[in-house]
Every structure is written in structure tokens, then in C-alpha cells.
Amino acid sequence: MTKRPGSVLAGRRRGAETTEAILHAALDELSRRGYAALTMDGIAERAGASKATLYRRWANKQELLLEAAGLVIRPIDAPDLGDFSAELRHHLRARLALYDNERGRRLVAALIGAAPTDPDLSDALRHWLDGVSASTRAIIERGQQRGDVRLDVDRGTIATLVSGPMIYRAIVEQDAPDADLVDQLVALVTAAVSPR
């Protein structure tokens, strides 16, 4: 019997592992069977969890997917390398990792496809996006401070200009963007924004 109410760690406590197992199960199901076949029952079964546990942690399917996506879609840094072209190339190459596998592409496609319908998803997508865009804008800004980049270019547009083709290649053309695309992109943008 010996009830021990004072004990802080009463009850279960295994929560973190379960959460991770569920998130990975979700990503597994996504890459194996595709977005359309993603079901909460399927994720629960693969995770060895119960559906109630899923709903205890996330309000609905979208929220779970969103957090799972966060495991894959990580912020990408943009270190100061002293040269605009080098920085941009470095940054864009770092982005390739997300798209070089079917799972990543499916994940991003799913987010984009569902976003116009789901406000939460939409917000999250926009937030992730802002981060990515911020890196690019920072690179441009440093370039402008250095004198590598003309002062009259619009940083937001340039950010859109480099992000667009990456996602377009990955999601619409459904092919992995590669170093070659990055290089051409860097060359074109560099030519366009260089002073004179």
C-alpha cells in the first residue's frame, strides 16, 4: 500500500521516450506510405502507443505532423565567411540536405499543400520560412556592408529569388536540387547584385 504522496516522481514519467517514438513513427509512415496514407491509428501502432496518448500530446493530426516536421526542418545557419558568393553558396548547399531524400520532399510538400487550409500549419510554415529568409537577408546585408552587393537591391526579393527555385525544383519538379543548381543560382544572383 505505502502511498508516497510526497514523491515528486510519482506516476509514470516515461513520457519523453514515448513522444519521440511517436514523432519518429509519424516520419516513418510518411516516408514509407506517403502523406495520403498517414493515419493516427497507423502512427500509434507503429509507435507502440495508443491513440489516446497521441491526442494527449497533440490536439490533432496537423499539430503532430507539425512537430514531426520540426525534427527534419531545422534552422540553417549562415556564418560570416567574408565573401558574399561563398556565404550564399554555403548556405544554399546546407539547405540541400532537406530535399535530397523523398521523405524531406514529401514533408515539405505536405506542409505547403495543407497550409492554405489550416491556419496553425500556415503560421508554422511562415515561421520556419521567416527563419530561412532571415539567413538569406543577413547574407545580403553583410554583402552590402562589405560592398559586394549593390545597396539598391531589395533583400526580401532576393531571398524569394533564391528560396523559390530550391523549393520549386524539389516540390514541383519533384527532383532533388543539387550543387549544380546552387552554383548556377549563386552565379546568377551574384551577377545581378554585384555593383556597377
Place this chain on the structure above:
Amino acid sequence: MTKRPGSVLAGRRRGAETTEAILHAALDELSRRGYAALTMDGIAERAGASKATLYRRWANKQELLLEAAGLVIRPIDAPDLGDFSAELRHHLRARLALYDNERGRRLVAALIGAAPTDPDLSDALRHWLDGVSASTRAIIERGQQRGDVRLDVDRGTIATLVSGPMIYRAIVEQDAPDADLVDQLVALVTAAVSPR
């Protein structure tokens, strides 16, 4: 018992008006209630048709949506205007119509989101895409023949470079791309591809 014709043209013909009513009902529902709320029953009811009639024409929801999308997503021409920048600007501005309303953006987002899962949708998307890309490539080719555009630029990459930001703005940033974006895009690309 009469002679058995077995002819190809026997029996009542499918009503073209019904088909159109259904397709428009689908687009209506899409723009009013969003992709997630799209139901075959809903479309049938709005069209004044029966669900059986829908399934007589299309094997499933995706196929119907696909054809409905075809009504909105039309090929965009790229006439010869004698000048690279002018042609590109004209072409990109023509594309804006698709994205300047919620319905068009939702439609394209839905297609992109569902494509990685559905092979038919994927094919259709790719086909539409090829058409759009072909227009852009033709503009670049004419520019190269005129001498407006350097000969060493990769036409496919340029096509991706201009298509990407348009869709990115519309679908990911969820905002209508406007004449301003087009102008900046044209300026940047022109600067990048101009000889010397």
C-alpha cells in the same frame, strides 16, 4: 429482340452541361470552403447531379479535381515582342492572373501538396509545368538568337529561376505575386543574362 447494334454510338450521351456544372461546382466549393472541406457529396449537390454521375465520369475525387484544375490552370502564351525583357515581363504578368485570387492559390497549393502521393496528379502537374517552362525557355531562346541573352546560360535553370519565386510567393508566402515582383524579377534576370 431486334438486331443487336453493338455500335459504339448507342445509348444516351453524357450531358456536356452536367459535366461542366460539376466541374464548376468543384471549383466553387474549393474557393468557398477550401480543399479540406471538399466532398463529393457537396460537389454533387451544388451541381444538382448525383454522386453516381460524378463517379461515372471520374474514377475518384483526385481525377475530378484534376480536370477542374485544368479549367483554371491554362497554358500561358509568350508572343514574340522583339525584346527579351519585354517578353519576359509580358509572360510573367500573364501568369499573375492565376495567383491573384485565393481560389487559384489554393488550387495550385492543393495540387502541389497532393502530387507526391498521387502519381496521376504528379503527371498532370508535371505536364502543365512543362508547358509553362517551355514558354519561358522559348523567350530565352529568342533572346539568345537576337543577342539579348548570353549563349552560355542554361535555359532550364533560368526557367526554374523565374517560376520558382512566383509560386513561392503565392503558395509558401501565401501572397499574390504582383507586377512589382515581376518587374524586379525581370530586372534581376535581365542583368544576369545580358551579354558582357
Place this chain on the structure above:
Amino acid sequence: MTKRPGSVLAGRRRGAETTEAILHAALDELSRRGYAALTMDGIAERAGASKATLYRRWANKQELLLEAAGLVIRPIDAPDLGDFSAELRHHLRARLALYDNERGRRLVAALIGAAPTDPDLSDALRHWLDGVSASTRAIIERGQQRGDVRLDVDRGTIATLVSGPMIYRAIVEQDAPDADLVDQLVALVTAAVSPR
């Protein structure tokens, strides 16, 4: 031009062969695939006719089935043989033909099963029944006139008494009533109704 509205009979006549083909197709389908699988489309196809032709002749499925049943369920005569037992035996043996095959049993079962729901069917069933019952009652009446049968027996009850077990064996026990059952039935009834 010469419009002649007065003319009553002009135009093609309905084909008797088609009607028969349809009725036989219905019976075919019934014996092959059972009542539950009976569909108007199926009957039409087997008959090489069109559904419209079926509905031109019969208002609905029940009516068609009813007429088809009439081909199988024929009135059974009860000739005067000069002896009550002989007449009853003769009559009941004549009834066996309807039940000695799966089709007949299914048909009667279908009629009986559907009758409580469908008033028309119910009427038709009752009409057929009255005929059968009338034969039995006539046999009993002749027996009473001859002195073979007691005058105080209720003819209707005796009719029910002999009809009941036949149908019961066929439809409920789902077995063909045979000469043996008839003989036992005749013996029992004869014993029960004989004078003294």
C-alpha cells in the same frame, strides 16, 4: 405531311418473343444466383434486352417476378377419381413438381418472403393460393357427397392441413416433399376425416 391523328394502331408491336425471353431470363437468374442477386440489369442482360424494355412491360421488379412466377406456379387440377384418398393422393403428387427443384422452392420462398411487404405480391400469392385451396376443398366436398368424408369437418382447415406441410417441407425444411410425405399425409387425413 398528311397528319392522321385519328389512327389508333400504328407503329411497331411489342415482341412476344422478347417478353418470353425476359421472363425466362428472370427465372434463370433466380435459379442460378438466387433471389438476393436478382437485378433488373442482370435480367435485361441475360435476356439480351434493355432495361427500358423491361419497364415498358412491367411497372417494377415485383410485377415482373410475379408474372415469371406464373410460368412456374400453375393451377393444379383435381379430377374426380371416385375415391377420396385416391383423389387427394393424385392432387398432392401433382403439386410435388413445383417443389422438386431448387428453382421452384426458391421462387415460392421469395414470394412468401416478399409478400408481407408488397401488397400486389400479397394479392397474387393469395390468388394462387385460393386456387390450390379450392382444389383441395373440392376433393373434400366430393368425398362428403360420396360419404367418404365426415360432414362435420371444416374444409378450409383440411385444406390448410394438407397445404401447410407441403410448403413447410419445401420452404422451411428446404427439402423436396416426396411421394412418401404425400402418402403419409393422405393416410393421416383419411384416418382423421373418415366417418365414425
Place this chain on the structure above:
Amino acid sequence: MTKRPGSVLAGRRRGAETTEAILHAALDELSRRGYAALTMDGIAERAGASKATLYRRWANKQELLLEAAGLVIRPIDAPDLGDFSAELRHHLRARLALYDNERGRRLVAALIGAAPTDPDLSDALRHWLDGVSASTRAIIERGQQRGDVRLDVDRGTIATLVSGPMIYRAIVEQDAPDADLVDQLVALVTAAVSPR
């Protein structure tokens, strides 16, 4: 992830009240609207349950109806009363309850009508039948042991002889068999099977 019990008794139990509500709803619908108008949606709605719940318990409409029928069609006892005629009369009168209302007659008619098509239904019908027949045979056997009934009568045939007219009156003639029919039946059978 916790220990996986895999135990047989885990999870929410099926509500017995729900099951009963559904069965009664089915019988309600049957007696109110008839067999042909019986729909799973209708039953679900009347029971305040969902269609999914119906299909969780029964594989299809037939199986549900079958179990519902079991609530109405109960085994009928045949106690030893020391006298053949009295026992037979008692037993047959007990059977009247099933047929003295529209619902019971419709139910039995539906079972009989559908049985030739559906093997499960057929088995169930036969099983119920065997029970009823067994009671009658037991009555006859006791009669034979007492000397009330001749030893050379076939018990099975007598059982058919008394069951047949009851059902015939109820289902084919579509009228409630009453005490009068029972009395006449008893009188006739007694006369037929009495020694001498």
C-alpha cells in the same frame, strides 16, 4: 512505451445497452416500416448509435436481423401434462404468441424468404426449427409410451404436419393462427394417431 499487456481484457468494453438498443431498434423498424424499408442507417438512428457501431457487432444486415429475430423467436417448451392431446394443445397454443402480431409474422416471413439465398440464415432457421420440431416429437414420444399414440406413426411427419399449418396460416394466408385452428389441428391429429 510501457509494458505491452497484450492481455485479452483491455480497452473499452462493448456496451450491452447499446447492443440491446440496436436489436430493439431493428425489431421496431421491422414492425413499423416492414422488411423492405429496413435500413442500417435507419436502425442506427433509431438506436441512437452509429452505423460503424452496428458493423462492429455484425458483419452485415442479415446477421443483425438474425440476432434480432432470436429475441422474438424463442424456444417453446412442452411440459409433461400426462395426456397427449392436452400437451399438444398446450404446446401449439404457446406457439401462437409468435404469430399473433404483425411483427412476428413479418419476421418469420422475412427469415423464410431470405433463407434459400443466405446460408447463415438458412442454418439459423433450421436450428430454430429443430428445436420446435423436437418439442413436438417429444410430445408424440411420450404419447406413444403412455399408449395414447400408435407406435407406427412417424414422429417427424407428425411434427411437420402440425408445424406446417401454423406457419402456413400465419405466413401464406397472412392471418394469425388462433386457438380454433389449434383445437381443430389437435382434434384431427389425435384422431389420426390414436390407437385402433
Place this chain on the structure above:
DNA sequence: GATTAACCGAGACGGTACGTCACGTCTTTAA
């Protein structure tokens, strides 16, 4: 022999019920 009206096969159509499946909620038992 030409006209013409009804017939015919094919099959589309609006309805309605079927049986399935996933969502998100809930209850039960065990740890």
C-alpha cells in the same frame, strides 16, 4: 412503296442504401 408511330438496345441520370475507413473522444483495465 412511303410514311409514321411505336418499339428496341444502350446507357446516362438522380436517388438511396450499402459496407468501409479515419478522425477525435470516451471508457476500461493494468501497471
Place this chain on the structure above:
DNA sequence: TTAAAGACGTGACGTACCGTCTCGGTTAATC
């Protein structure tokens, strides 16, 4: 207290059959 198991209401899916309706084309009675 937290978990797995799984029942539950809801509502969409895609299928099947009913009885009705066009559509061309055929056939037989009347002119």
C-alpha cells in the same frame, strides 16, 4: 497517474441497384 486497448459518434468514401430518361436506329401497320 499514465498508459494501451479499443469502443464510440460522425461523416466521407466509392459501389451497386432502382426506376426514369434520352438517344439513334428498326420494324410493322397504314396509307
